[in-house]
Every structure is written in structure tokens, then in C-alpha cells.
Amino acid sequence: MSKIVAVIKRLFVQNWKMKLIALIFAFILWSFVIAEDNPYKTKTFRDFPVTYTAADELRQKDLTTSEPLAQLLSSVTVTAQARADALQYLNENMIQVTVDLSSIDGIGEYTLRVEGKSSLNDTTVNVEPSTVTVNVEEIVPRSVPVDVQLTGEQEGFYYGEPVLEDETIEIRGARSKVESVAKAICKIDVGEMTGPTTASYTVEYVDSKGETIPANNFTGSSSVIVELPVYPQKEVPIDLEAVRSTTSGLAEGYEITGVTVEPQAVNIAGKLEDIESIGTVTLEPIVLDNAMGDTIVEANVRLPEGVIASVPSKVQVQLTIMQPELSQTYSAMRIAARNLEDDNLDVSITPSAVDVTVYGTQAALGDFSASLLKPFVDLTGLGKGVHQNVPVKFQNEPDLGVRPVSSSTTVTVTIS
Structure with a gap:
């Protein structure tokens, strides 16, 4: 047994330097052979999405980035390196690209690393760009x-x-x-x-x-x-007689003789069953202050029952206001002849007198007298002969303050 141990010992101890060199050389040769059979290769993933971590933690600090995270850096180019036999199985689901926001602790500008890693063993992941710059501000409400x-x-x-x-x-x-x-x-x-x-x-x-x-x-x-509020609408005219009858505040002795409105019709809105039977609308009562002449006012449209709105809701009203016109008749007013060119000629007027009806307000008629009525015919340019349809005129017209109307507006004049 001791001989066997001695043999093994000599095997490792004798010429150990040469044996070590041979072992190293063998390992290098083995690595070269392996590399040739299964070399390192790369795979590129473009537009790879970036995930930002610790975003909730950042918001808890009442901080946020000036631009939404997705707009800062939404994607990168990823290059992964691994052995050929492993790289063939590498896909996007095995890679993660992140930016960690946990180091941010206040407002300002930060340059953060873009980190890439893979769940595949012995894989190197490079990311381009490798950093992202973010501006951080405080979160405020408004x-x-x-x-x-x-x-x-x-x-x-x-x-x-x-x-x-x-x-x-x-x-x-x-x-x-x-x-x-x-x-x-x-x-x-x-x-x-x-x-x-x-x-x-x-x-x-x-x-x-x-x-x-x-x-x-x-x-x-x-x-x-x-x-x-959305409702059907229809156009209807404004009842002018109703406007006249509901207007008050005229001076004593005055009346409304004319009413005009602009616009003359309005659109009323409401449920169809409520507006389809409405033919006209009137205005809210107009109250004047002792009005003695023509007046322009703005008045609201009165909404009939069931009507939601009127367009327009107000209209312009022009009221013609005057005293009522009275009349008085003066009979047998003699017609004078004026501007006869030859005083030696005789003039005959047929008829020689007319009845004159004078129209005016009560005040005007009160100030008027029959002596102011002087009907005449103007003979300027007329010579001998019979001249028909010569108009009857009145002295001082139209400054009489009244409106005279002759029973005969023209006469026949004979000059001889």
C-alpha cells in the first residue's frame, strides 16, 4: 500500500512545474475548442420600453417630473451578449430596462442611469442611451x-x-x-x-x-x-295688438297709434306637445313715464305656459304716441283770387265757396279760429279763358297748426 502511495506522490511531485504548464496549456486549448463550438454572440432589441421604478415613492414626497415619465425616455436600444446556444432562447420577456427614481429627494435636475438586466444566466445587457436627465418639481393642486x-x-x-x-x-x-x-x-x-x-x-x-x-x-x-337643456323650437310672431293694450304710462290725452317690433318674430322652445299649438306670443307689460311722443323701449318676451325659452328673449319696441286727432268743420268759406296779372280782368270761381274741415289735436283746435282759414286760388300765369282743376290753397299753410281739408280740392276759374 505504501508503494502505491509513493508512486502517486511521485506522479504529482516530480517535474511539477512542467506538469502545471501542461495543465494550463490544456485548459487554454479546451477553452479555445469550446469557444469555437459555442462562441459569444449579440442580439439587439430596438424601441425597448423603459420602466420607471419608485414613482409612487416620489409622489409620496410631493415631487414629480416636469414632463410625464413616458415622455422623458420611453424606449431604448438594448444589446444583449451571451453564448450562442443560450442566446437563441433570449426574448424581450427575459429582459428588463429600468430607471430608479428612489434617489431623488428634492426639486432640481437629476441624471439617472438606465439599467438593463436579463433573467438569462451569463448574459450581458447594454442600453443606449445609458442615462436620462429629469427635472423634478413639487406637486401643487389648483x-x-x-x-x-x-x-x-x-x-x-x-x-x-x-x-x-x-x-x-x-x-x-x-x-x-x-x-x-x-x-x-x-x-x-x-x-x-x-x-x-x-x-x-x-x-x-x-x-x-x-x-x-x-x-x-x-x-x-x-x-x-x-x-x-335641448328642446325643439318653432318661430312665432309677436302679437302687436296685445303689446298696444298692455302698455301703460301715457300722458293724459295721448294714445298709441302705431307699434312695431324688431325682430317681428321669435323662436320659442319647449316640449313639442307644449309648443305646437302656440300661434303668437306677447311681451311683458310696458310701463312708460308720462310719455307724450314716439318712444323706443326694450321689452321681455312673455313665455306661454310650457315654453322653456325664447330666442331672442328681448325685442326692441317702437311706439308711436300722439294725441287723438279731432276735427271741426267751417262752412261756406269764400275762395279768394290772388296774383291776377291784369287788374282790368274779371274773375269767376266755381264754386266760389267751400266747406273746410280742420283736423288737429284738442289743444291745436282750441287755439285755432275760423279767421285763420283763408282759402284762395293762385292765378299766376293764367290768362283769359276757362281754367279747370285749379287747386284750392290756404294762407299760411302748413304753419296753421292744424290740417285743413277742403270739400272741393280744385275749382274752375273763368278769366274774362
């Missing part, structure tokens, strides 16, 4: 006003003022983004609506220039509840 805008309006329908459940919407996000929001716009397509509607609608955020700010910059609800 209430912004909501503006509702309608599109797709149809003829024949009335669209009332939208009613928001909340006039503002609460947003949270990076200070610079939150402070840049001017308002939230809620766009509603009413093209298919035929009746009142209450629903939830998504909003979009805009800055003071009207440029859209993506909603993924903010957390919180991005929708609002809006009640929208």
Missing part, C-alpha cells in the same frame, strides 16, 4: 374654471345654457404645468341630441394662448358632469 363649448348644433332645436355640476375642476401636477393652465374646455357634440341630457364629458386643458396641455401632466379626474 382649481381651474371649466368652459363648455357646443358643436354640431341642429336647426330646429334650442340649446340652453349648460349647467355644470362643478364650475371648476381640481388638478394636481408639476408646478410649472399646473400654473400654465388657463382653463379646462369641455367640448360637447350635440348633433344627435333631441332632448335634455345629463352626462359626463372629458375635458382638455389649455394655456392662455389656447394651446393644449396634455392631460397626462396631471392627476385627478379629467371629466365633468354637464346638464344640457
